[in-house]
Amino acid sequence: MKGLILHDQLCFAVHTASRALDALYRRELAELGLTYPQYLVMLVLWERERASVKELGAALRLDSGTLSPLLKRLEAAGLVRRERDPGDERSVLVRPTAEGARLRERAEPVPLRLVAATGLSREDLGDLRRILDRLTGSLSEAVS
Amino acid sequence: MKGLILHDQLCFAVHTASRALDALYRRELAELGLTYPQYLVMLVLWERERASVKELGAALRLDSGTLSPLLKRLEAAGLVRRERDPGDERSVLVRPTAEGARLRERAEPVPLRLVAATGLSREDLGDLRRILDRLTGSLSEAVS
DNA sequence: GACAACTCGATTGTGCGCAATTGAATTGGC
């Protein structure tokens, strides 16, 4: 009789926290015209200047079924350009446009506002990150 | 230059952990014919025997746009029955069918297998739950 | 009793997430 109580389950706590985070990001990112996953893609591109779809998928742990339409929306919004890799025609390279690069400045303050909204201390945030990273590692192993 | 590095961001760790958990639940629940959100609904019904759509939404923090089609799929699978509340015709009551109730036994061992797969100690699991609950609380407050 | 405000659920539209399949391009073995 122990296992099946909703609020005892860790999974529910993680799931709910994740959706609550998404909701707050959605609000913060709305004025930038980005959804949260689109913001994650832009984060990678701001770091690297260019990345293939496969590299984006590896960084974000997303597959092409999610990334392809998402990247098309970013391209339609004028934030990103997609082109075949001349060296390997199977590969598609994604780069930020000038407008996409400019967006970075406006995105800069977002994480600070989010951290403030968590209401957690620096120690708790560190603990959380550390435990979550181990959790994700163990789970990925368990799935495969 | 500090805020915008992907792997420094807590949100990404939460998001990724949540999806990794989902993936493992998906595997465990596949033989029961349930998705993870459907499993959450059944958890509530196994606890309460009946609940209105509004009560389910409050328990799981989901709105009717998510619950309505989900409940219809559960009804189509023969696990749940939906009927108007005779006392208040606006309300819809959801109950498990006999088959839905029987499913509980097969769902019982799932959480134990999941906890094992996390690879975390009892202490870490407790810390994680405690911090996540505070996080979700602060975030819900911040959104409203 | 009539009317306005509210509650509740369903519906619609958009986007994310994943499994499975397809097809083009590349690589490796022979």
Add this chain to the structure above:
DNA sequence: GCCAATTCAATTGCGCACAATCGAGTTGTC
């Protein structure tokens, strides 16, 4: 050089999540 296996992106189909809207039903006020 040829063929099989592999890699990579795109597509399709399904389900979840949420915002916005709608309509039926209920409640409160006068």
